[in-house]
Amino acid sequence: MTSGPSQRAGAPGATLPELSRTPRWRRRLPWSPGRIVGAYALVASLWIGLSDRVVEAVVGDHARTALQTAKGIGFVLVTSALLYALIHRREHGLRLRGAEIRATIESMADAVLVVDTRAQIVEVNKAAAELLRVGARxxxxxxxxxxxxxxxxxYLDGSPVPYERFATVRALSGERVPAYDGIVRAADGRDVFLSVTAAPVLVSGGRTELAVAVLRDVSAARRLDELRDEFLSTAAHEFKTPLAVIKAYAQLLxxxxxxxxxxxxxxxxxxxxLNRLVQHLLDTTRLRLDVRDERLHRFDLGALADEVVGRMRGSAPAHDIxxxxxxxxxxxxxxxxxxxITSLVDNAIRFSPRGGPVAARVEARDGAAVFSVEDRGLGIAPERQARIFERYYRAHAGTPQDYGGLGLGLDMSREIVARHGGRMWFESTPGHGSTFHFSVPLADEGAP
Structure with missing residues (x-):
């Protein structure tokens, strides 16, 4: 494998002979086509010659044996030429395809790592070396x-990614790997925020031969998000004082x-x-800016759900909660x-404007505590469901059922659940209501 950038596919001035230098994992044949055909011709000729000499020694017909030997050697030469042409054509096609693939990988702006079944990185592109600030690939x-x-x-919270959760390890095991965000420390000590994806390379029979990981640098986008959240947090905080003054004077008047x-x-x-919206905005931005602010305690999720729902019943007399x-x-x-829980139950109430039942429940299954809340309200249109957890997205915006809000509740809720090692999902049918769920791991026995 070459180490200098000028000798890689896609580098300026790269030539076809340079592109044909393939690493160990790309070689399809241990010998060149000429060597294979030469070995075939030699072995076949020796076999024909020796076997004919044995026949001559036994039978004694020298002229006939010599003719048979000549015909056999001629056959070997013709078939060797055909064999050479076929192997050479196949080998050339493989090398050309390999060169095209390497040129494609090399031209990618994202870092690419190729990992074999031994969990060894066997190939990287130039972008990977630049991303991780190393001198040589x-x-x-x-x-x-x-x-x-x-x-x-x-992970984004600073905890190490376990080896078995590496995207390429999961891809090599045949697992479908969704994109996730992470952090690496480059060779110069700088932290780089990444979006990581991986996919297996399958050969005949469905066997996995390699895994390809793509690392995209999202540091700039991450910093932009942080600046926006800092601005929103500052702006929301500044709104609180004038709002308090307006309310005080309204009460006085x-x-x-x-x-x-x-x-x-x-x-x-x-x-x-307005105060509720400002507080919601403050809570969301603080959550994103204070990634290590969780205060972990052992408690019963069912008891917490009873407490929260009990507080909310008085504000929704039209609903049977x-x-x-x-x-x-x-x-x-x-x-x-x-x-x-408050956000999910509040949504269930808000989007059931005609009243009706709102049923919350807590279950323990498969090592997780699962909270669910079901309503019989508006439901969510199928074409809007894919974006329901996006920040600032409101599923009913622009419809007669637009009840306002900032579109932050579900995004914030999913972020909180994810930080606890859980997940959030939902089912919804327009006109028949929605059911939202979240799960978090059950506490270990004896955990404080």
Whole structure:
């Protein structure tokens, strides 16, 4: 394998002979076509010659034996030429295809790592060397586990990615690997935020021969998100003081001007609404900026659901809100999971404008505590369901059922659940309602 960038496919001035230099994992034949055909011709000729000499010694017909030997050698020469042409054509096609693949990989702006079944990195492109700030690509041709230790592959919360959860390891085992975000530490000490994907390379019979990982640098986008969240947090905080002043003066005027009481009550109600939106915005931005702020305690998720739903019943008299639960001990941030439950139940109430049942339940299954809330309300149109967890997305925006909001509740809830090692999902049918679920791992026995 070559180490210099000028000798790689896709580098300026690369020639076809350079592209044909393939690493061990790409070689299809141990010998060149000429060597294979030469060996075939030699073995076949020796066999024909020796066998004919044996026949001559036994039978004694020298002239006939010599003629048979000549015919046999002629046959070998003709078949050798045909064999050489076929092998050479196949080998040329393989080399040309390999050159095309390498040129494609080399031209990619994203870093590419190729890993074999021994979990050894066998090929990288120029973008990978630039991303990880190494001088030569050969520095990256390491066992995958050693690569992970050297570049400190971590999740966004800073915890190390276990080796068995590496995208390429999962791809080699045949698992479907969705994209995920992570962090690596480049050779110069700089942290790089990545979006990681991986896929297996399958050969005949469905056997996995290689895994290809693509690492995309999302550091700039991540920093932009952080700047936006910092701005929103600052702006939301600055809104709180004037809103408090407006409400205080509205209450004062209500006492002094009873005739204007109704208008002043409307002002106070709208100020309260703005305060809720501002607080929601503050909670969301703080969650994203304070990635290590979880306060973990052991508690029963079923008891927490009973408590939260009990507080919300009084504000929704038109709805029959029920909750059923079983003991489901978890080790989590109680305040933040309460926020998730509140958000999901509030959505169920808000998008069931005609009232009706809202059923919450907590179950323990497959090592996880599962919270679900079901309503019989509007439901979500199929074409809008794919974006339901996007930040600032509102599924009913622009429809008569648009009840406002910032579109942050589900995004924040999924982020909280994900940080607890869980997941969130839903089912919905337009006109028949929705059911939202989230799960978090059950606490280990004896965990504090």
């Amino acid at each position: 050969t520095e990256l041709l390491l066992p995958l586990q050693e690569w992970g230790r050297r570049f400190q592959l971590r 209500q006492k002094r001007e009873p005739a204007e009481a109704q208008a002043l009550v409307v002002i106070q109600r709208q100020v309260d609404r 029920t909750v059923s639960s079983v003991p489901a001990p978890v080790r989590a941030d109680r305040e933040r999971l309460a926020r998730v």
